[in-house]
Amino acid sequence: MFLAEGISSTAGDEIMPDATTDATPKNPLMTTADRERWDARYTGRSATVESEPPEWLVRHTTELPPGRALDLACGLGTTAIWLAERGWQVTAVDISPIGLETARTAADRRGVSVEWIAADLDDWAPALAAFDLVTVFRFLDRGTLPERIAATLRPGGRVLYETFLAPESDEWISHVRNPAFVLQPGELPRLFSGLRILDYDEAAVNGERMARLLAVKM
Ligand SMILES: C[S@@+](CC[C@H](N)C(=O)[O-])C[C@H]1O[C@@H](n2cnc3c(N)ncnc32)[C@H](O)[C@@H]1O
Numbered sequence: 018m019f020l021a022e023g024i025s026s027t028a029g030d031e032i033m034p035d036a037t038t039d040a041t042p043k044n045p046l047m048t049t050a051d052r053e054r055w056d057a058r059y060t061g062r063s064a065t066v067e068s069e070p071p072e073w074l075v076r077h078t079t080e081l082p083p084g085r086a087l088d089l090a091c092g093l094g095t096t097a098i099w100l101a102e103r104g105w106q107v108t109a110v111d112i113s114p115i116g117l118e119t120a121r122t123a124a125d126r127r128g129v130s131v132e133w134i135a136a137d138l139d140d141w142a143p144a145l146a147a148f149d150l151v152t153v154f155r156f157l158d159r160g161t162l163p164e165r166i167a168a169t170l171r172p173g174g175r176v177l178y179e180t181f182l183a184p185e186s187d188e189w190i191s192h193v194r195n196p197a198f199v200l201q202p203g204e205l206p207r208l209f210s211g212l213r214i215l216d217y218d219e220a221a222v223n224g225e226r227m228a229r230l231l232a233v234k235m
Contacts, residue, residue, distance in 0.1 A: 043139045048112070051137070055113035062093060064122035070099040071154050073179050073229045077216065078103070084149030087169065089138055090156030094120025094131065101129035105150070108132040110141060138162060143169040151176045157198055163208040170234040176212065178205060179229040182219055200228045 074096055083104035088097040091109035093116055101107045101124065109131050111117050117133045124131050134141075138158055142165045151166045157180050166176050181199045205228040206214050212232035219228050 043137065048137045048139070052112045052114070055111075056115040059093065059113055059116040059119055062116075062119055064119045064126065066095055066098055066123055066127070067093060068095050070095055071179055072222070073231075074099065074152060074154070074177060077175070077177055077231050078150065081150070081175070085147065086150040086152065087143060087148045088152045089162075089166075090153060091120060091133075092116055092155075094123055094133075096152050096154055097131045098124050098127060098129060100150075100152070101131050102127065108134060108143070108148075110134045110136050110138060112137050145169065146171045149174045153178045153180065155180050157181070157200065159208065164211070167209070167211050167234060170212075172234055174234050175215075176209065176230070176232050176234075178209070178232075179222070179227055180205075182226040182228045184226060202228075204228070205230045206232075 078100070083100075084106070086097075086100045086105040086107045088100070088107060088109040091097045091111045092113075094109060097107045097109035097120065109117075109120065111120075111133075112135065114135045117135055121131070121133050138156070139160060139162075145168055148169050149171055151170060151174070153166070153176070170176065183196070183199045183201055202219060206217050209230060209232045212234055214230065214232045216231040217229065219226070221227070222229075
């Protein structure tokens with residue numbers, strides 16, 4: 018796999034036992050196809066923080082003391098860089114080396130350090146009880162990812178999760194209609210039923226119907 022300088026692949030000591038991975042491993046061709054698709058989308062994007070941090074992130078982290086944070090499907094690094102600028106020690110994971118390289122350059126320009134990891138989240142798992150905060154924005158994996166997130170949180174650690182919700186009707190402006198990539202109403206809290214839900218809503222965010230969850234590991 019091509020890895021840009023400063024970006025690590027999955028480190029051996031970051032992998033949890035097989036018990037948490039899917040029984041049926043993902044076809045490597047699908048990993049390659051996902052990576053190529055996202056690399057193509059990120060090719061030529063500027064190495065700047067292009068968007069505002071998600072409102073849900075700002076709302077639910079401003080009062081938290083900084084600790085170790087893990088941003089999954091980090092894209093161009095908006096969330097990871099925002100957290101790092103506020104004193105969090107951030108690890109960020111994505112399947113796209115080109116996206117990660119762009120994010121790393123943006124972080125360098127802003128004078129913050131993030132650990133960038135190129136990996137397929139369908140079968141990547143962080144260490145047990147390692148993070149105070151896990152963030153996921155605009156990415157859905159219904160497999161074992163919710164339980165891997167719960168496992169990597171320390172007691173008292175929180176997960177912030179926001180992604181697309183199925184349209185209620187055609188009046189919703191949404192380009193995301195594949196059922197595999199959108200949540201059903203009430204589904205996100207069920208995926209995290211092992212955690213205590215502190216806040217949840219289903220709302221229009223920037224013209225998209227989103228489900229947003231904050232949960233804590235007891
Ligand atoms: C819609 S973007 C969201 C990026 C970022 N979280 C944000 O909100 O701007 C989805 C991200 O998921 C990443 N992705 C897609 N499939 C993945 C997989 N199997 N493993 C890891 N990352 C994946 C893509 O590379 C892309 O950066």
